[in-house]
Amino acid sequence: MNGAITAKKGRALQSWVDDMQKRYGYAQQFIPQSEVSQWIDSPRFVAMSHDPRSGHLHPLKYILGLAKAAESLGVTICENTAASAITPATATTDAIVHARDGGVRAKHILLAGNVYLDDVAPQLKPRIMPVGTYIVASAPIEHNRAQRLIPSRAAICDTDFVLDYFRLSADDRMIFGGRVSYSAVTPMNLAPSMRERMLAVFPQLDDVPIEHAWGGFVDITMNRAPDFGRAESLGKNVYYLQGFSGHGLALTGLAGKLVAEAIAGNAERFDTFAAIKHHNFPGGRLLRTPALVAAMAWYRLRDRL
Numbered sequence: 001m002n003g004a005i006t007a008k009k010g011r012a013l014q015s016w017v018d019d020m021q022k023r024y025g026y027a028q029q030f031i032p033q034s035e036v037s038q039w040i041d042s043p044r045f046v047a048m049s050h051d052p053r054s055g056h057l058h059p060l061k062y063i064l065g066l067a068k069a070a071e072s073l074g075v076t077i078c079e080n081t082a083a084s085a086i087t088p089a090t091a092t093t094d095a096i097v098h099a100r101d102g103g104v105r106a107k108h109i110l111l112a113g114n115v116y117l118d119d120v121a122p123q124l125k126p127r128i129m130p131v132g133t134y135i136v137a138s139a140p141i142e143h144n145r146a147q148r149l150i151p152s153r154a155a156i157c158d159t160d161f162v163l164d165y166f167r168l169s170a171d172d173r174m175i176f177g178g179r180v181s182y183s184a185v186t187p188m189n190l191a192p193s194m195r196e197r198m199l200a201v202f203p204q205l206d207d208v209p210i211e212h213a214w215g216g217f218v219d220i221t222m223n224r225a226p227d228f229g230r231a232e233s234l235g236k237n238v239y240y241l242q243g244f245s246g247h248g249l250a251l252t253g254l255a256g257k258l259v260a261e262a263i264a265g266n267a268e269r270f271d272t273f274a275a276i277k278h279h280n281f282p283g284g285r286l287l288r289t290p291a292l293v294a295a296m297a298w299y300r301l302r303d304r305l
């Protein structure tokens, strides 16, 4: 679900819902202010939208399931083995992916390292920026009380550029995320400041402690569209997937499928994504982060209008 926190943002949400229907035939329910309280027990929202075809999941269970499925098909997963460099393929030899204690010969390479690839593929770096995003989990809330907060148990985010996102866990904790850091520095007092944001949405949780706080980096692109392609300067058959811009949970699965199709000889769907134009972040190596921090300060200000 999406939630709008001002009347103006509510009108923008309604026109987005209408537009999705008109342009793509994708139906969602727009929820006017008079019905918001049926969906959430919060004073914060003046309008909402509900997408009955979306859902949420436990990401660690998902990744463990993927690993199990891959291993059952014969894949070897080498944990704690960072790739450090690539020797490109030649006319007669395969590429080599180097790690600290050895290497792997490869006919095809897929770079899918988020913001962590560093010197393995420096040519990809200027098109993405690391943005920190953070989550807290409350202590478990009594079941009926939790149920009243979000009766549908949908995952919800607001429509701000620097957004809050939250849902109930299976064991009735409030999982609350937001509070991005564009400077790549973890915010001070993370748990208390996230708690403040949570209480702005659910003031009635004032007596519920925060038990866990964590965060990580997402790789954003200038246009927030994913950046897929072939890293030809690293040799033939080197693909990359990056720039999921905070929306990678479902899209990474699809992206993996598209690369698999391309490697198997049908690159049509992969090339549709690869055709999206991307630009480098301005400011070069030294000024990229300050430039982004300044730009995001402007977006934060705009969220308040």
Ligand SMILES: Cc1cc2nc3c(=O)[nH]c(=O)nc-3n(C[C@H](O)[C@H](O)[C@H](O)COP(=O)(O)OP(=O)(O)OC[C@H]3O[C@@H](n4cnc5c(N)ncnc54)[C@H](O)[C@@H]3O)c2cc1C
Pocket (backbone or CB within 6 Å): 081, 082, 083, 084, 112, 113, 114, 115, 116, 117, 120, 133, 134, 135, 165, 177, 214, 215, 216, 217, 218, 241, 242, 244, 245, 246, 247, 248, 249, 250, 251, 252
């Ligand atoms: C706090 C938080 C909340 C989020 N919430 C949502 C959400 O609600 N919905 C959503 O859709 N997305 C969400 N995301 C974003 C989502 O997690 C990312 O978009 C997604 O994980 C990107 O997938 P990826 O495979 O590109 O990168 P990652 O999942 O980061 O995986 C990259 C992998 O590459 C490995 N790697 C890196 N460098 C090397 C190297 N040199 N050699 C070998 N391996 C390497 C890393 O160890 C890692 O395993 C959230 C992210 C964070 C941090």
